[in-house]
Amino acid sequence: MSYNKMKIAVGIFTFITIIFLSFALFFILKYKGMFEKSYTYAFYANSAKDFDIGTPIKYSGFKIGYINKIDFTYDGKVFVHFLVKAKNTKWINKRAYLLLRKPLLGSSTISLIANANYPVITPNAILSYEVQDDINSLIVQLKPVLINVKSVIKNIDLLTKELSSPKGSLMRSMSNLEKITAKFANSKSMVDAVMGEKKSSKNITQSIESLKEIMSEVQKSTQKINKILKHVDNGIIKPSKKIPKNINDILEDVKKKLRKLDGLVNAVGKSDKDIVLLKEQILLAVDKANGLINSVNSLIQSDDKKVQLP
Amino acid sequence: MRLAILFTLIFLAGCSFKSDNLGAWKKETSNSFESYTKYYLEGKTRLASVSLKRALASAKSSADLRPLSKVYLGVCALHVGVLIDDKCDDFLSLDDVLDKNDSSRSYYYMIEKKFRDVRVDSLPKQYRDFVKAVKKSDFKSAKQDIKAMKNISSALIASSLIKEHLNSDDIDFLIQRTSLYGYKKAIIRWLKFLKTTSTTKKDRKIDKLLKILN
Numbered sequence: 001m002s003y004n005k006m007k008i009a010v011g012i013f014t015f016i017t018i019i020f021l022s023f024a025l026f027f028i029l030k031y032k033g034m035f036e037k038s039y040t041y042a043f044y045a046n047s048a049k050d051f052d053i054g055t056p057i058k059y060s061g062f063k064i065g066y067i068n069k070i071d072f073t074y075d076g077k078v079f080v081h082f083l084v085k086a087k088n089t090k091w092i093n094k095r096a097y098l099l100l101r102k103p104l105l106g107s108s109t110i111s112l113i114a115n116a117n118y119p120v121i122t123p124n125a126i127l128s129y130e131v132q133d134d135i136n137s138l139i140v141q142l143k144p145v146l147i148n149v150k151s152v153i154k155n156i157d158l159l160t161k162e163l164s165s166p167k168g169s170l171m172r173s174m175s176n177l178e179k180i181t182a183k184f185a186n187s188k189s190m191v192d193a194v195m196g197e198k199k200s201s202k203n204i205t206q207s208i209e210s211l212k213e214i215m216s217e218v219q220k221s222t223q224k225i226n227k228i229l230k231h232v233d234n235g236i237i238k239p240s241k242k243i244p245k246n247i248n249d250i251l252e253d254v255k256k257k258l259r260k261l262d263g264l265v266n267a268v269g270k271s272d273k274d275i276v277l278l279k280e281q282i283l284l285a286v287d288k289a290n291g292l293i294n295s296v297n298s299l300i301q302s303d304d305k306k307v308q309l310p
Numbered sequence: 311m312r313l314a315i316l317f318t319l320i321f322l323a324g325c326s327f328k329s330d331n332l333g334a335w336k337k338e339t340s341n342s343f344e345s346y347t348k349y350y351l352e353g354k355t356r357l358a359s360v361s362l363k364r365a366l367a368s369a370k371s372s373a374d375l376r377p378l379s380k381v382y383l384g385v386c387a388l389h390v391g392v393l394i395d396d397k398c399d400d401f402l403s404l405d406d407v408l409d410k411n412d413s414s415r416s417y418y419y420m421i422e423k424k425f426r427d428v429r430v431d432s433l434p435k436q437y438r439d440f441v442k443a444v445k446k447s448d449f450k451s452a453k454q455d456i457k458a459m460k461n462i463s464s465a466l467i468a469s470s471l472i473k474e475h476l477n478s479d480d481i482d483f484l485i486q487r488t489s490l491y492g493y494k495k496a497i498i499r500w501l502k503f504l505k506t507t508s509t510t511k512k513d514r515k516i517d518k519l520l521k522i523l524n
Contacts, residue, residue, distance in 0.1 A: 305333075305340045307369075307380040309417055309434055310347055310387050310463035
C-alpha cells in the first residue's frame with residue numbers, strides 16, 4: 001500500500017470512528033433526556049442546609065427533576081428553582097407539594113407529593129414545601145415516655161428522702177425503738193417480753209444495726225437517680241440503652257433494700273400505719289417503674305427477641 | 311448534638327408505640343437473663359438473683375417452655391463457665407415436655423462434655439468450629455477457636471470444657487480477656503484454677519491478686 005492510500009484509509013477510519021462516537025454520544029444523551037424540554041418550578045424554604053444544586057426531586061421514588069438554582073431572598077428566605085422534564089410535568093398539579101424528609105439514617109430527600117386527579121399547573125409556578133424531620137417526630141413520640149420516667153423517678157426520690165429524713169415516720173419510729181432497746185439493752189428478756197416473742201426482738205435489734213448502712217445506700221441510689229434526672233431535665237437522654245438499664249438497676253437496688261427492711265417494717269408496722277403506707281407506696285412505685293422500663297425496652301427491641309445462650 | 315440524638319434514636323427507629331402485649335414476656339425474659347449473665351459474672355450476687363427471678367417469672371408466664379429451658383440451660387452454662395459443676399437438673403426437669411430435637415439439647419450435651427451426642431449445626435455459631443475440633447481431639451485448633459470467640463462468656467464456657475488441656479499461658483490469656491469486662495467472679499474462679507496449674511513463683515502473684523479481689 002502506497003503512503004497516500006494509507007493516509008486516506010486512516011482518514012476514513014478516523015472519520016467513521018468520530019461519526020460513530022458522535023452518534024453513540026447523541027443516543028446516550030437522548031436516552032438520558034438531555035434534549036428533552038424541561039420546565040422550571042420553584043418553592044420557598046427557610047434554609048438551604050438540607051439540599052444543594054443537583055439535589056433530585058423524586059416522585060414515587062423516581063427522579064423527575066432536580067434543583068438547578070438557589071437564591072437568597074431579601075427577607076432571608078431561600079428561593080429554590082427546580083427543573084422537571086416535560087413528560088413529568090403531569091404530576092405537578094394544584095394539590096402537589098414538596099416534602100423534604102430528613103431520615104434517621106442517610107441523606108435528606110425531596111419528594112413531590114401529588115394526586116393525579118387534580119388539574120396540572122403551569123410551569124414557573126411556586127409550590128408548597130413541607131419538612132418532615134424523623135428525629136423530631138420521634139422525640140415527640142418519646143416525650144410521654146420521658147415524662148413518665150421522670151415522674152416515677154421523682155416519686156422514688158421523694159420516697160427515699162422520706163425514708164431517710166430524720167422527721168420521717170420510719171426514722172421517728174426507729175429512734176423510739178432505739179431508745180427502748182437502749183434502755184433494755186442489759187435486759188434482753190425484757191425486750192422479749194415487750195415484743196411478745198424472741199424472734200421479733202431479734203429482728204428489730206438486727207434491723208436497727210443495719211438501718212444506718214441501708215439508709216446511706218438508699219441515699220447513694222437517690223444521688224444516682226438525680227444524676228439521671230438531670231439528663232432528663234435537659235430534654236435529652238444519653239445516647240445509649242444504658243439509661244433504662246441504669247434506672248432498672250437502681251430500682252432493683254431500692255427494692256432489695258426495702259426487702260431488707262421487711263423484718264423491721266413488719267414488726268413496727270403493726271402499730272404504725274404510716275410506715276405500712278410508705279412501704280406500699282414504694283412497692284407500688286417500684287412496680288410501676290418496672291412496668292415502665294419494660295415498655296421502654298419494648299420500644300427499643302424487636303418483637304422476636306429470644307433468650308441468647310451464653 | 312444532633313449526632314447524639316441520632317444514636318439514641320437509632321434504637322427507636324422502626325419502632326412504634328404498641329398497644330398490645332404480644333411477646334413482651336419474651337423480651338422481659340431475654341433482658342432479665344442478659345442482666346443475670348452480666349451480674350453473675352461480675353459477682354453481683356444480689357442483683358443476679360433478682361434478675362434471674364425476673365427472667366424465670368416472665369418465662370413461666372407462657373405455655374411455650376423453650377425460653378424457660380434456655381434460661382435454665384444458660385444458668386447451667388454460666389456455672390460451667392466459672393468452673394462450678396452443674397448437672398443442669400433444672401433443664402433436665404423439662405425433658406419430658408420439650409421437643410427431643412430441640413437445639414438446646416445439643417448445647418446441653420456440649421456443656422456436659424457429651425460431645426459425641428452434639429449436633430454441631432444446631433449449636434450457636436460461635437461454638438461450631440470449637441466443637442468440631444474437640445470432637446477430633448484437635449485441642450490446638452480448639453484453643454484458637456476460643457481465642458476467636460467474640461463473646462467472653464462463650465470463651466469462658468468453651469475454655470472450661472477443655473480446661474484439662476489448657477496450659478497456664480492459655481488460662482492467663484483468658485483471665486486477661488475476662489479482666490477487660492470486669493467479670494470478677496469469673497476472674498477469681500479462673501485464678502484459683504490457674505493456681506493449681508502454675509509454678510510457685512506465679513503462686514505468690516495469684517495469691518496477691520486473689521487477696522485484692524476478695
